Amino acid sequence: MKVCILGAGVVGTTAAYYLSRTGYNVTVIDRQNGPGLETSFANGGQISASQSAPWATPAVPFLILKWLGKEDAPLLYHLKADPILWRWSISFLSNCTSARLRQNTLNNLKLALYSRELLRKIRLETEINYDVNTRGILQIYRNTKTMDGAVSHAARLDQLGCRNRVLSQNSCFVLEPALKESDKEILGGVHTPDDESGDAYAFTCEIARIASNSGVSFRYDETIQHLKSQNGQIHCVKTDKGECYADIFVVSLGSYSPLLLKPLNIKLPVYPTKGYSVTIPTSGRNNAPGISITDEDNKIVYSRLGNRLRVAGTAEFAGYDTKLNENRARAILNKAQAQFPNGGDFNNATFWTGLRPLTPDGMPVIGKTSIKNLYLNTGHGTLGWTMCAGSGKVISDLISGTSPEIDASSFRIERF
Ligand SMILES: Cc1cc2nc3c(=O)[nH]c(=O)nc-3n(C[C@H](O)[C@H](O)[C@H](O)COP(=O)(O)OP(=O)(O)OC[C@H]3O[C@@H](n4cnc5c(N)ncnc54)[C@H](O)[C@@H]3O)c2cc1C
Missing domain, CATH: 3.50.50.60 (FAD/NAD(P)-binding domain)
Structure with a gap:
């Protein structure tokens, strides 16, 4: 057949x-x-079952309003006369309730945990190499509100089969010493040891x-x-x-x-949601992070892919426009450089943009x-x-x- x-x-x-x-x-x-x-081609590289929660959360409508029109905002929503985007947005907003969030996260988590297991089996069976990193993902938090939210979410994740540990600032530094390089304060983090990262391409x-x-x-x-x-x-x-x-x-x-x-x-309500990544060569630099990191408050992720550091984030609702806006890519690069000043050759970073196929839920x-x-x-x-x-x-x-x-x-x- x-x-x-x-x-x-x-x-x-x-x-x-x-x-x-x-x-x-x-x-x-x-x-x-x-x-x-x-x-x-150049996504964030994370196999992040722990981050199965969709973007539609009760907090997001307020964040969208707060960020409206700000060029360097993590989420950029172009108010335009696009009936497809309007219909999609109404459906997205209807998913921004606590009950929908709980159910949608649960459904995603089930598939993501299953997928993580299968990926390991594929690796064992095929012995393919894709700069896999099995040290897990460290989510870091910089403000009390997000840290408190993460602690209660971590307990729920654990009950649902996604193992994790809540870490103090010091334990984050022990797990990833390169985090100490920056004066940007971190309150603590959550480590999910069974998550992974690797080069999807x-x-x-x-x-x-x-x-x-x-x-x-x-x-x-x-x-x-x-x-x-x-x-x-x-x-x-x-x-x-x-x-x-x-x-x-x-x-x-x-x-x-x-x-x-x-x-x-x-x-099919799938809307293209533009994101950016920068890839920084790390050869000859000792202080690039070795573990994959999600910087929750800055809405960016880091993955070490062999001798490259991939940093990705931002979301832009701009239809099928695939033009690379250098300001948005540079905003990611600047955050990465501020966090890991000796993490790579920032002058030779390459920029990329891609369209996430996003459903409202x-x-x-x-x-x-x-x-x-x-x-x-x-x-x-x-x-x-x-x-x-x-x-x-x-x-x-x-x-x-x-x-x-x-x-x-x-x-x-x-x-x-
Ligand atoms: C900045 C960014 C960071 C991300 N980080 C992560 C992450 O850390 N972890 C994670 O799990 N996911 C991440 N994602 C999401 C992930 O990259 C996507 O969900 C995934 O790549 C989608 O894969 P796909 O095969 O569905 O789509 P695609 O990779 O886009 O594949 C679709 C294919 O269809 C082809 N195609 C389209 N139209 C036609 C046509 N008319 N004729 C012929 N071919 C056609 C295209 O050429 C393409 O190859 C990220 C995405 C972005 C943008």
């Missing part, structure tokens, strides 16, 4: 790996000249290589134009180079997924659509790298008619 996966980001490629192991004849199509070259390339060796066909440099349906089923995908016929189709086009589905009357969309042979595995927002293995296995199980090992019903498109 033939499966065609649309999109060779980390999500589509990992699903291809699982589907081919299940025995399907898999083809993956992507417009880029290799795998992982869009949002999966290197992983995607490696998993594509392995999938390709076991028979998956990757068609690059090919832009998908539309899906053709007949008798209530999709029978082929039309591209700028030709057509691809298959029995089953899986959409994993990241932020571009809704555009392909719209003509089929499938409304912060959960991915995984499963069947109203069209029998059309599946979705997309909308992973801030957690696509964290969840790629779990989502890939779940979609493979759903397609093959096997019960997924976790309850994936909350990720269906029908919830919208």
Whole structure:
């Protein structure tokens, strides 16, 4: 049986790996000249089950108002006449209640913990190298309110199977001595030892290589134009180079997924949310952090990827605009330099921007659509790298008619 996966980001490629192991004849199509070259290219690198909480929280509407119009704000919302953004925002706001936050976090956490386990298995089975770092993630806090919130959240996370330790300022310095380099005060932190970090792009390339060796066909440099349906089923995908016929189709086009589905009357509320990263060479510098860090109050994350330091953050609601605003990238670089003054060669940092495929409730969309042979595995927002293995296995199980090992019903498109 033939499966065609649309999109060779980390999500589509990992699903291809699982589907081919299940025995399907898999083809993956992507417009880029290799795998992982869009949002999966230079993300924050964190496998952060501990950070499964979506962005829609009771505090966020006030923060959006506070940051409105500030060029260097962590979250930049462009008020513009975009009906798609308005509809998405209303749905986002309806998720900003404590009850929704609790439920959405729980659903994400279940998938993220499962995914973290599977990623370890993939590593063991394939022996691939992607600058993995298994020292966990340290979340640091600089003000009493966020630290207190983190302490109570940590207790809940622990009950839900995400091991963690609340640390004093001094214990944070013991775990990551490079934090002492800055005069910016840290009150304390939470360490989640089972979280990880690694280069999502290197992983995607490696998993594509392995999938390709076991028979998956990757068609690059090919832009998908539309899906053709007949008798209530999709029978082929039309591209700028030709057509691809298959029995089953899986959409994993990241932020571009809704555009392909719209003509089929499938409304997928995924909005592109722009983020930035900077990558700093660390060779010859001794004081780059060795552990992955989330600086909660500055809304940025750090991951050590071999001899590079990746720093990522910010969110901008500006549609499909992929232009790199140097001021926003530099704001991240400046924060990194202030925190780790001897952490790398800041003059030779490279800047990147990508579009997170974000749903209003912060959960991915995984499963069947109203069209029998059309599946979705997309909308992973801030957690696509964290969840790629779990989502890939779940979609493979759903397609093959096997019960997924976790309850994936909350990720269906029908919830919208
Ligand atoms: C700044 C930033 C930091 C992040 N940090 C983290 C992190 O630390 N941890 C984490 O878990 N997640 C993180 N993320 C989120 C994560 O990167 C994404 O969720 C993930 O990359 C999404 O993967 P994807 O495969 O769904 O999308 P993509 O990687 O965008 O893949 C979609 C693919 O579809 C292809 N495509 C689109 N349209 C077409 C078309 N018409 N024809 C052919 N091909 C097409 C594209 O070329 C692309 O390769 C971060 C994101 C950003 C922006």
